[in-house]
Amino acid sequence: MPQNIIITGGAGFIGSHVVRLFVNKYPNYNIVNLDSLTYAGNLENLKDIAEKSNYFFEKADIRDADLLQSLFEKYKPAGVIHLAAESHVDRSISNPIEFVTTNVVGTVNLLNAFRAHSDMQNGRFYHVSTDEVYGTLGDEGKFTETTPYSPNSPYSASKAASDHFVRAYHETYKMSVVISNCSNNYGSHHFPEKLIPLMINNIKNNKSLPVYGKGENIRDWLFVEDHALAIDIIFHNGRNGETYNIGGNNEWKNIDLVKKLCEIMDRKLGRAAGESEKLITYVTDRAGHDFRYAIDASKLMNELGWAPTVAFDEGFEKTIDWYLANEEWLTNVTSGAYKHYYADMYGAG
Ligand code: NAD
Ligand code: DAU
Numbered sequence: 001m002p003q004n005i006i007i008t009g010g011a012g013f014i015g016s017h018v019v020r021l022f023v024n025k026y027p028n029y030n031i032v033n034l035d036s037l038t039y040a041g042n043l044e045n046l047k048d049i050a051e052k053s054n055y056f057f058e059k060a061d062i063r064d065a066d067l068l069q070s071l072f073e074k075y076k077p078a079g080v081i082h083l084a085a086e087s088h089v090d091r092s093i094s095n096p097i098e099f100v101t102t103n104v105v106g107t108v109n110l111l112n113a114f115r116a117h118s119d120m121q122n123g124r125f126y127h128v129s130t131d132e133v134y135g136t137l138g139d140e141g142k143f144t145e146t147t148p149y150s151p152n153s154p155y156s157a158s159k160a161a162s163d164h165f166v167r168a169y170h171e172t173y174k175m176s177v178v179i180s181n182c183s184n185n186y187g188s189h190h191f192p193e194k195l196i197p198l199m200i201n202n203i204k205n206n207k208s209l210p211v212y213g214k215g216e217n218i219r220d221w222l223f224v225e226d227h228a229l230a231i232d233i234i235f236h237n238g239r240n241g242e243t244y245n246i247g248g249n250n251e252w253k254n255i256d257l258v259k260k261l262c263e264i265m266d267r268k269l270g271r272a273a274g275e276s277e278k279l280i281t282y283v284t285d286r287a288g289h290d291f292r293y294a295i296d297a298s299k300l301m302n303e304l305g306w307a308p309t310v311a312f313d314e315g316f317e318k319t320i321d322w323y324l325a326n327e328e329w330l331t332n333v334t335s336g337a338y339k340h341y342y343a344d345m346y347g348a349g
Contacts, residue, residue, distance in 0.1 A: 002028050002029060002030045002054065003028070003029055003030070003077075003078040003079070004029070004030045004032060004075040004076065004077045004078060005022065005026075005029045005030070005031055005032065005077055005078060005079045005080070005081065006032045006034050006071075006072075006075060006077040006079070006080045006081070007019050007022065007031060007032070007033055007034070007080075007081045007083065008034045008035065008062060008080070008081070008082045008083055008084035008110065009035055009041070009082070009083035009084030009085060010031075010033030010034070010035050010046070010057075010083070011033060011035040011037055011041035011042055011043055011045055011046065012035070012040050012041050012042075012045075012083065012084070012087070012191075013040070013045075013087075013185070013187075013189050013190045013191060013224065014083055014128070014185055014224055014227060014228070015033070015035070015083040015084070016045035016046050016189050017187070017189070017224050017225055017227070017228040018081060018083065018228045018231055018232075019031060019033050019046060019049070019055070020046065020048070020049055020228075021225075021228045021229070021232060022081075022232070023049045023052050023054055023055045024049065024052075025232070026054075027054055029054060030054050030056060030075075031054055031055050031056065032056045032057075032058055032075055032077070033046070033055070033056065033057045033058070034058045034060050034062070034071065034084070035057070035058075035059065035060070035084060036059060036060060036061040036062070036084070037059060038086075039191075039337050039338070039341075040087065040088075040191045042189075042332075042333060043057070044329060044332065045189045058071055061106075062084050062102060062106030062107070062109055062110055063101050063102060063105060063106050063109065064109075065109040065112065065113075068109050068110060068112075068113040069112075069113050069116060069117070071113070072113035072114060072116065072117035072118065073116075073117050076117050076118055077114070077117075077118055077123070078118065078119070078123045078124070079123055079124040079125070079126065079235065080110060080114055080118075080123075080124070080125045080126065081126045081128065081231065081235060082107065082110055082125070082126060082127050082128060083128045084102070084106065085102060085103050085106075085158075085159070086098050086099045086102045086103060086155070086158075087155070088155070088191075088193050088194065089132075089153045089155045089156075089286065090193070090286065090345060091155075091193075091341075092153055092154035092155035092158070093153065093154060093286070093287055093288075094344075096154035096158075099154050099155055099157075099158040100154075100158055100161075102158075103155075103158035103159060103161070103162050104158050104161045104162050104165070107127065107162035107165055107166065108162075108165050110125075111125065111165060111166065111169045111175070114175070115169065115173055115175060120173065120174075120175045120176065121174050121175065121176055122176065123176055124176050124177070124178065124235060125166065125169070125175055125176065125177045125178075126177070126178050126179075126180075126231070126234065126235050126238075127162065127163060127166040127177065127178075127179045127180075128180060128182070128231060129159050129162070129163050129179055129180060129181045129182075130156065130159050130181055130182060131143050131181050131182060131183045131220075131245065131247065131293050131295055132151060132152075132153065132155065132156035132159065132290065132293070133149050133150075133151050133156055133159055133160040133163060133181060134147045134148075134149060134150060134151075134181070134293075135149075135150030135151060135152050135156075135290065136150075136152060136290035136291045136292060136293070137291065137292040137293065137294055138291065138292065139292070141294070142247075142294040142295060142296035143181070143245060143293070143294065143295055143296060144245065144296045144299075145181075145242075145243045145244065145245055145299055149163075149164075152288045152290055153288055153290075163179055163181075163243075166179055167179070167241075170240075170241045176240050176241075177240070177241060178234055178235070178238040178239070178240070178241075178242060178243075178244070179242075179243045179244075180230065180231065180234050180238075180243065180244045180245070180246050180300075181243060181244075181245050181246070181295075182222065182227055182230070182245075182246035182247065182295075183219070183220040183221070183222055183246065183247040183248060183293055183294075183295045184219040184220060184221050184222065184293070185221075185222055185223070185224040185227050186221050186222070186223065186224065186315065186316070186319055187223055187224030187225060187315065187318075187319050187322075188224070188318075188319060188322040188323075188326075189329075190224070190319075191333060192330065192333065192334055192338070193338070193341065193345075195219075195254065195257075195258075196257075196261070196319065197323065197330075198210075199258055199261050200261065200265070200319075200320060200323045201323070201330055201334065202279065203261065203262060203265045203269075203276045203279065204265070204269070204323075204324070204330075206279065207279065208279050208280075208281040209258060209262075209276075209279045209280045209281060210281055210283040210346050211254060211255055211258055211280055211281065211282050211283065212254070212282075212283060212284070212285045212286045212289060213282070213284075213285030213286075213289060214255070214282065215253065215254045215255025215258065215282065216253055216254070216255065216291075217253070217254050217289060217290070217291055217292065218251050218252065218253050218254075218291065218292040218293065218294070219251070219252060219254065219257075219292075219293055220247045220248055220249070220250055220251050220252075220293050220294045220295050221248055221250050221251075221252060221257075221312065222246065222247055222248035222250065222308060223248070223308065223309075223310040223312075223315035223319075225309075225310065226248065226308045226309055226310055227246060229306065229309065230244075230246045230300060230306050233300075233304050233305070233306050234300070234304065234306075237304050238304065239303075244297075244299055244300040244303075244304070245295050245296060245297050245299065245300065246295065246297055246300060246306075247294070247295020247296070247297045248295075248308050248312070249295070249297070249308070250308075250312050251292075251294055255280075258280060259277060259280075260316070261276075261316075261320070262276035262277040262279075262280070263276075263277075264316070264317065264320055265320065268320065268321075268324060283346070
């Protein structure tokens with residue numbers, strides 16, 4: 001009998017990579033992608049595996065507790081990998097409540113459905129979370145699994161709250177859980193509200209490149225397929241009740257990353273060297289902008305044997321090539337609602 005595994009948010013950026021990996025690697029699992037298809041969810045991301053016999057899709061909103069109860073009764077999943085979330089920090093600053101209802105209430109609804117309909121002590125509820133729960137770093141140090149939570153944005157506060165609920169269900173109901181907190185991902189199918197795909201899209205269209213503040217904030221970038229591989233390892237081998245940090249040991253100042261992108265894009269688009277860099281525009285900083293994230297992933301590496309497989313130069317080129325080769329995807333996701341979001345956020349620029 002194949003086991004049912006529910007992956008929430010499987011139509012989003014990271015979720016689509018996780019669904020693809022699991023569908024292809026585990027024919028003995030039925031993979032159920034549970035996603036409400038918000039602006040960030042797109043079934044086009046999964047068209048290559050949509051016809052596989054072990055792939056199922058359920059359009060469902062995790063805020064709908066009754067619907068989750070009936071779906072969990074139907075599938076009785078052996079495991080849940082929970083990625084569905086409102087994920088963009090800037091949107092959380094302008095509309096925090098959506099982040100509470102989806103990220104916090106939605107997570108609790110899933111925990112309740114898993115508790116009611118699955119063998120919760122022998123199964124596995126995996127919450128995919130973020131390093132932003134730890135707050136911000138100065139020039140030195142890295143986040144470890146014991147760094148105290150100190151979220152600064154409504155987004156990270158909602159992810160911290162959902163982490164706490166997962167932990168509480170482990171302590172209170174003995175649910176088998178695992179949590180991972182990962183740094184910034186990059187790769188294909190990334191919605192172009194986020195730094196890297198937004199800049200790629202703007203360079204391509206000769207639009208200004210809005211760098212927040214002085215561009216000196218630092219992020220630790222990991223290729224999305226390496227995150228998916230880490231999720232696979234943690235889901236199967238992570239210790240019950242534990243947290244694992246995931247990161248690429250690959251810190252970049254935003255401005256340096258944007259300049260590197262401009263340089264590569266000039267080459268790929270046949271533009272004169274330095275042409276795209278002229279598009280860089282320093283704009284008002286993000287409110288409460290965390291200065292630096294950096295991850296110490298040694299627990300995951302030493303205990304479970306994970307390591308990133310894709311070097312940054314290779315992953316970055318691959319990512320840029322994917323966007324250049326998938327113009328239709330970019331056009332589709334940036335039509336409609338994206339235009340209003342962009343105008344509200346950045347003006348006409
Ligand atoms: P994303 O915004 O690209 O995708 C989110 C997915 O969740 C979409 O498919 C969307 O339709 C779905 N969704 C949103 N609200 C829903 C709801 N109410 N009901 C059902 N489905 C809903 O996000 P992402 O960047 O792929 O992130 C996935 C997860 O990983 C999130 O939990 C995020 O916090 C976490 N994470 C992201 C990063 C990153 O760099 N992107 C890093 C660490 C952790
Ligand atoms: O660290 C993990 C987190 O990484 C995830 O939990 C979030 O879901 C994900 O969105 C990401 O959050 P960030 O806020 O770090 O990512 P974003 O791409 O929005 O921004 C990266 C950096 O670039 C940040 O310092 C803000 C800056 N930035 C971003 C945008 C969109 C700009 O300078 N200009 C921009 O237009």
